[in-house]
Amino acid sequence: MENKQIVITQFGEPDVLAIQSTEIPEPKDGEVLVKVAFAGVNPIDVKTRAGLGWAASQNKDNLPWVPGYDISGEVVSRGSNAKRFSVGDNVAGFIGFPLQGGGYSQYVCVPEIELSLVPDSVTLEAAAALPLAGQTAVQALDKAGVKEGQRVLILAGAGGVGHIAVQVAVTAKADVFTTCSGENLDYMASLGAHAVNYKFAPVSERVEEADVLIDLVGGDAALDALNCLKDGAKVVTVPTLSAELICEKSKLLGYDATGMLVDPNPQQLDSLFYMVSVGLLKTEIFKVYPMDKVVDAHKQIETGHTRGKVLLNMQC
Ligand SMILES: NC(=O)c1ccc[n+]([C@@H]2O[C@H](COP(=O)([O-])OP(=O)(O)OC[C@H]3O[C@@H](n4cnc5c(N)ncnc54)[C@H](OP(=O)(O)O)[C@@H]3O)[C@@H](O)[C@H]2O)c1
Known part of the structure; x- marks a missing residue:
């Protein structure tokens, strides 16, 4: 063989x-x-x-x-x-x-x-x-300390990391906003998020007073999304290439910002499997x-x- x-x-x-x-x-x-x-x-x-x-x-x-x-x-x-x-x-x-x-x-x-x-x-x-996408989603939400009732904006909710992050944040009873193209609006709504078509207008014109930004896009989309946040908001920017830029700009605006590198954690994967098995995650x-x-x-x-x-x- x-x-x-x-x-x-x-x-x-x-x-x-x-x-x-x-x-x-x-x-x-x-x-x-x-x-x-x-x-x-x-x-x-x-x-x-x-x-x-x-x-x-x-x-x-x-x-x-x-x-x-x-x-x-x-x-x-x-x-x-x-x-x-x-x-x-x-x-x-x-x-x-x-x-x-x-x-x-x-x-x-x-x-x-x-x-x-x-x-x-x-x-x-x-x-x-x-494994990789799910643990990235969980670790990003953990870093931001997402809590019940918070307004959480997740950029790219339809992607590999995003669709899990949206569902985990919804399960945590956050009020979840996310960006996607027109093709994914219904899909994102079906997961319980308020979906914003980023191709129609910048997200900064559609979402305000968010407590948390989970950035899965980086670059200009992330810079625009910084205008959706309330004073003292938490920013976790996941794409590594633009992380330094987004963190610098966030800090100038008074936000608590960090990049991240996902860290393999089998116990987190066990929890994600549990969520799938009880119907909280698809x-x-x-x-x-x-x-x-x-x-x-x-x-x-x-x-x-x-x-x-x-x-x-x-x-x-
Ligand atoms: N630092 C780390 O440890 C770490 C770990 C994992 C991933 N990452 C990085 O995180 C990023 C996301 O990873 P992923 O696996 O989720 O990627 P992915 O699955 O390839 O993301 C694709 C999604 O991005 C959406 N998208 C594209 N442009 C967008 C925009 N301008 N605004 C909103 N949504 C947009 C698309 O939705 P539409 O079709 O609706 O546009 C699509 O569903 C990547 O850059 C990846 O390299 C970093």
């Missing part, structure tokens, strides 16, 4: 992605071998493939490199001292972040502490959609691509208009 993996052969356009065959690895001490069902595709994978950002600079002498941080699948064997899971368990996780990656593999060895058990009530598709899967269509999957993320998540089916 072989282990097919998707690799970045050199930095560049999506067609630098290729499939390589290697041997199925053996789990080491504390690791399990996971047969990956689905791998999530995130904007960071696309940026790294293009040669941008920290993961690209760290791995530039390490190509071909296997990207991918989100996996769901089945435990097929265990290394010594790996006792948390049994062979046959469905697991998922936010793995190898940020240096190692490796999720775009049919088989991958993972330290068992990086994984969560996927309950029967959660599909493997939903489980692969949640993942939106834009499309599942077979692994040999990974180029199309990256092109889809590059449109900047994916609703929810893109996944790779690693077994076909």
Whole structure:
């Protein structure tokens, strides 16, 4: 049996992605071998493939490199001292972040502490959609200290992170406002948010007195959204490229602002699975691509208009 993996052969356009065959690895001490069902595709994978950002600079002498941080699948064997899971368990996780990656593999060895058990009530598709994006959403809302009754503005509520952030904030009983294009207005309303079409008018003309801004867009959209906030508001800006600029401007305006880098936390993933299993959270899967269509999957993320998540089916 072989282990097919998707690799970045050199930095560049999506067609630098290729499939390589290697041997199925053996789990080491504390690791399990996971047969990956689905791998999530995130904007960071696309940026790294293009040669941008920290993961690209760290791995530039390490190509071909296997990207991918989100996996769901089945435990097929265990290394010594790996006792948390049994062979046959469905697991998922936010793995190898940020240096190692490796999720775009049919088989991958993972330290068992990086994984969560996927309950029967959660599909493997939903489980692969949640790790990186879900934990980013939860950590951004936590950093902002979102509380019941607060007016929370989330930019890009329809995206991979945004659609989870909106639902978690609604569950926390915040009054949630979000920006999206006309195509996503109904979808955002169905999740319980007041949806604002950013293509129709700047959000600063439509929302005021927000306590919190969760910025998932950055740049000019974020700068405009700073005009929607009340005195002393909290700002969490998630895209790293413009974080310094947004934080500086926020602080000049008297807001409490911070950037962030998501930190893998399996307990948070357990909580997200619980929310899915009791109906408080629904993942939106834009499309599942077979692994040999990974180029199309990256092109889809590059449109900047994916609703929810893109996944790779690693077994076909
Ligand atoms: N710092 C970290 O640790 C961290 C972690 C995760 C993600 N990120 C970053 O956070 C950002 C969001 O990630 P993601 O996975 O959610 O991205 P994504 O899924 O690719 O976001 C796509 C969404 O963005 C919306 N969008 C595009 N332009 C917009 C605009 N001007 N205003 C409002 N919505 C807009 C689109 O909605 P419409 O089609 O309706 O326009 C689409 O639904 C990315 O830059 C990502 O790299 C950072």
